[in-house]
Amino acid sequence: MDRPIRVLVAKPGLDGHDRGAKVIARALRDAGMEVIYTGLRQTPEQIVNAAIQEDVDVIAASILSGAHATLLPRISALLKKEDAEDILFVAGGVIPEDDIPELIEKGIKAVFTPGTPTTVTVKFIEDNVRK
Amino acid sequence: MDLIDQLKTGNKRAAAKLITMVENKLPGYEEVLKEVHKLSGGAYVVGITGPPGSGKSTLTDKLVKNLRKSGKNIAIIAVDPTSPFTGGSILGDRIRMNDLNLDPGVFIRSMGSRGHLGGLSEATRAAVKILDVMGSEVIFVETVGVGQSEVEIVRNADTTLMVLVPGLGDDIQAIKAGIMEIGDIFVINKADIDGSNRTKREVEMNLDLSHHERRPRVVMAVAIDNKGIDEVVEAIHEHRDFLVSSGKYHQNRAVTAKDEILEIIQVQTLKNVLDNPRVREQLEELTQQVASRTMDPYTAGKHIMDNIQS
Numbered sequence: 431m432d433r434p435i436r437v438l439v440a441k442p443g444l445d446g447h448d449r450g451a452k453v454i455a456r457a458l459r460d461a462g463m464e465v466i467y468t469g470l471r472q473t474p475e476q477i478v479n480a481a482i483q484e485d486v487d488v489i490a491a492s493i494l495s496g497a498h499a500t501l502l503p504r505i506s507a508l509l510k511k512e513d514a515e516d517i518l519f520v521a522g523g524v525i526p527e528d529d530i531p532e533l534i535e536k537g538i539k540a541v542f543t544p545g546t547p548t549t550v551t552v553k554f555i556e557d558n559v560r561k
Numbered sequence: 562m563d564l565i566d567q568l569k570t571g572n573k574r575a576a577a578k579l580i581t582m583v584e585n586k587l588p589g590y591e592e593v594l595k596e597v598h599k600l601s602g603g604a605y606v607v608g609i610t611g612p613p614g615s616g617k618s619t620l621t622d623k624l625v626k627n628l629r630k631s632g633k634n635i636a637i638i639a640v641d642p643t644s645p646f647t648g649g650s651i652l653g654d655r656i657r658m659n660d661l662n663l664d665p666g667v668f669i670r671s672m673g674s675r676g677h678l679g680g681l682s683e684a685t686r687a688a689v690k691i692l693d694v695m696g697s698e699v700i701f702v703e704t705v706g707v708g709q710s711e712v713e714i715v716r717n718a719d720t721t722l723m724v725l726v727p728g729l730g731d732d733i734q735a736i737k738a739g740i741m742e743i744g745d746i747f748v749i750n751k752a753d754i755d756g757s758n759r760t761k762r763e764v765e766m767n768l769d770l771s772h773h774e775r776r777p778r779v780v781m782a783v784a785i786d787n788k789g790i791d792e793v794v795e796a797i798h799e800h801r802d803f804l805v806s807s808g809k810y811h812q813n814r815a816v817t818a819k820d821e822i823l824e825i826i827q828v829q830t831l832k833n834v835l836d837n838p839r840v841r842e843q844l845e846e847l848t849q850q851v852a853s854r855t856m857d858p859y860t861a862g863k864h865i866m867d868n869i870q871s
Contacts, residue, residue, distance in 0.1 A: 434649065434673070461649060462647045464652060465649070469656035475663060480655060482577060483669055485581045
C-alpha cells in the first residue's frame with residue numbers, strides 16, 4: 431500500500447493539555463502517516479466535519495477531561511449519521527478500564543490508556559485501517 | 562462518473578474523495594482530471610506564501626471570514642511539508658482556522674507536499690479544479706513555509722500574497738531574486754513588532770527599482786487582531802480588477818495551461834525512458850562509473866539519450 435494513511439488527531443472537549451496528542455501525532459508522522467492536527471477544544475461536530483473534508487482513514491481522539499463517556503459516543507453517532515463509519519475511530523487518554531467496554535460497544539475501535547507504547551497504537555492503526 | 566455528478570451539486574464528501582483519488586493517483590484519476598478541467602475555471606485563486614511562522618494560516622482565516630460576509634463560497638487548500646525520510650507529515654494549518662470549520666460555505670483541505678519542492682504538492686492544481694467544480698468562488702492556496710526560491714504558487718494563483726514579518730534579514734534579502742519578485746501584494750504581518758516600518762521601507766525600496774506594469778501594494782497587518790484585513794481584501798479586489806481590465810487574467814491563465822502541458826510531457830517522457838529495461842540497466846551501470854569518477858554525468862546522460870534514440 432503506497433498511499434499514506436491519513437489520521438485526524440483530535441482533542442474533543444474542554445481539557446487544555448495536548449502533550450499526549452502531540453506525542454502521538456509525532457509518532458504517527460514518523461511511521462509515515464499524514465497527520466492532521468486541529469488543536470484544542472473541538473466539538474464532536476467540528477471533528478467529524480474536519481474528518482470528512484480531509485477524507486481521513488482514522489480519527490484518533492485524545493481526551494483527559496473525564497467527559498469521554500459523553501463525547502466519544504457522540505463522535506461515533508455523527509460518523510454513522512454521515513455514513514462515514516468506514517473511518518477507523520480510536521481514542522486515548524485518561525480513561526478508566528471500567529468505562530472501556532461501553533465505549534467499544536458504541537463504536538470506538540480501541541482505547542489506549544496512559545503507558546501504552548506509541549508503537550502499539552501505530553501497529554493497531556496499520557493493522558486495522560481500510561478494512 | 563458518480564462522484565463527479567455529486568461534485569457538481571456541491572457535495573463536499575465527493576470533493577474530499579476525489580481529491581484523495583487524484584492525490585494518490587488511484588485508478589480512474591486521469592478521467593477525473595479530464596472531466597474537472599473542462600468544468601473548472603470559474604473560481605478566483607488567491608495564493609498565500611511566505612516564510613514559516615509568518616502568519617499565513619492566520620491571515621487566510623481572517624481573509625476568509627471577511628469575504629464570507631459577502632456570502633461567497635470559499636475553499637482553502639493548505640500545504641505543509643512531508644518528511645523526506647519517512648513520508649509522514651504533520652498538517653497543522655487547520656488549527657488557525659477553527660472557527661471556519663462549521664461554516665457550510667467553507668471547505669478546508671490539508672495536503673502534504675509529498676516530495677514536491679516548489680511550495681505546493683503535485684496534486685494541488687488538481688485539487689483547485691475539483692473545488693472549483695464543487696462551486697467554490699474563491700479558492701485560497703496556502704503554500705508550505707517558503708525560503709527563497711519556491712515560486713511555484715505564482716503559476717497557480719491569480720493573485721499572490723507574499724506575507725513577510727519584521728526581523729528576517731537586512732535590505733539585501735529584499736533585493737534578492739526569487740520569492741521577493743512574485744508578490745502581487747505584500748503583507749507585512751505582525752506589524753506591531755519592532756522593525757515593521759523598516760521592513761516595509763525595504764520592500765518599498767525594492768519595488769522602486771523594479772519595472773512593474775502595476776506596482777504591488779504593501780499592506781501592514783496584524784492578522785491575529787484582525788488589523789489591516791480590510792486593506793488586504795481591498796488590495797486583492799484592486800489586483801483582480803487590474804488583471805481583468807488589462808487582459809492579463811487570460812494571458813496568465815494561458816501561461817499556466819502551457820506549463821501544465823509541459824509538465825505532463827516532462828513526467829511522461831521520464832517515465833517512458835525509465836520504463837525501458839535496457840535503459841534502466843544502462844543507468845545502473847553508468848551510475849557506478851559516475852560515482853567512481855571514471856565518467857562524468859554529462860557523458861553518461863548523452864549515452865542514455867543516444868541509446869533511446871537508436
